[in-house]
Amino acid sequence: MDAKTHAQQQIAQLVSKFHETPKKDRKSYNEQETRLAWILPLFRALGWDIENRHEVSAEEQISRGFVDFGFYLNQIPVFYLETKRITEKLDKSDSMLQSINYAYLRGVTWAVLTDFERLMVFNAEWEERDPLKARFLDLHYEDYAETRFDDLWLLSKTMMSQVPRPIDQFAERVHKKARKQPVTERLFADLTGWRRTLFNNIRQLESVDSHRVDNAVQKFFDRLIFIRAMEDRGVESPQLEPLIRQTTKAADLFPNLLKLFRELDGVYNSNLFAPHDLDQMQVHDVGLIKEIINGLYKTASTRRPAA
Secondary structure, X not given: OOHHHHHHHHHHHHHHHHHHOOHHHHHOOOHHHHHHHHHHHHHHHOOOOOOOOOOEEEEEEEOOEEEEEEEEEOOEEEEEEEEOOOOOOOOOHHHHHXXXXXXXXXXXXXXXXXXXXXXXXXXXXXXXXXXXXXEEEEEEHHHOOOOOHHHHHOOOHHHHOOOOOHHHHHHXXXXXXXXXXXXXXXXXXXXXXXXXHHHHXXXXXXXXXXXXXXXXXXXXXXXXXXXXXXXXXXXXOOOHHHHHHHOOOHHHHHHHHHHHHHHHHHHHOOHHHOOOHHHHOOOXXXXXXXXXXXXXXXXXXXXXXXX
């Protein structure tokens, strides 16, 4: 029996057990009981090692809050999960936005919200104020093992381990996710303008010659492109977007970026992140730094058109 068939059978049993549980009893479950009895067994059936904290984290801190669960492959987060008790309506805007925000702050595309009775999947990168427009899947428990099993299976460890991921491909086909471009292609059109603006910004602040500033600017982009390439290949967790999203004080952004470079110097031990003139310079134009980092992920050609 293959993994998918086995999972479908396990989920069918879980759905049957839930269906046979009187509604009065279901409503008596608090959130923790709902997780233990229904939600975690569902994801266990989808192939996730629930007991392995390196694969499924619990109460992970993100910014000033704690997400219920993070799902990881090779130390890279693939989606975050928020759980609710069965009596709590998932359609509440606050609940949906909370789920989306945790994934967004970590630069992770997929956010899942469920009370087991219903399960919703959101594209946290889909730039919408209305969370319903960012919703990609909306499943009801009675369909988990039958008509919507293939959709639910997109969240399985098996499918999330594939490259490219089927959930990304499906979302792209139905225009719920921007098509991915290699970072070097996205950069080509914007790089010249960014270099010139950043050079002028540093040159105005630093009493050093133009050649040293030019070298610092080149080093800055070399580092950013390397980090993005490692993210694209799944070697590194998202680093740059979470940094700008979780830095609350504008003045801390560039120092936090330099701190990240120092940390990566310890990881890669290469000349790329070794101490450099760049590390002693300052960039006060926070908007420019954000524009550059955001541009590494999506340029004008890859942003979703306005509705």
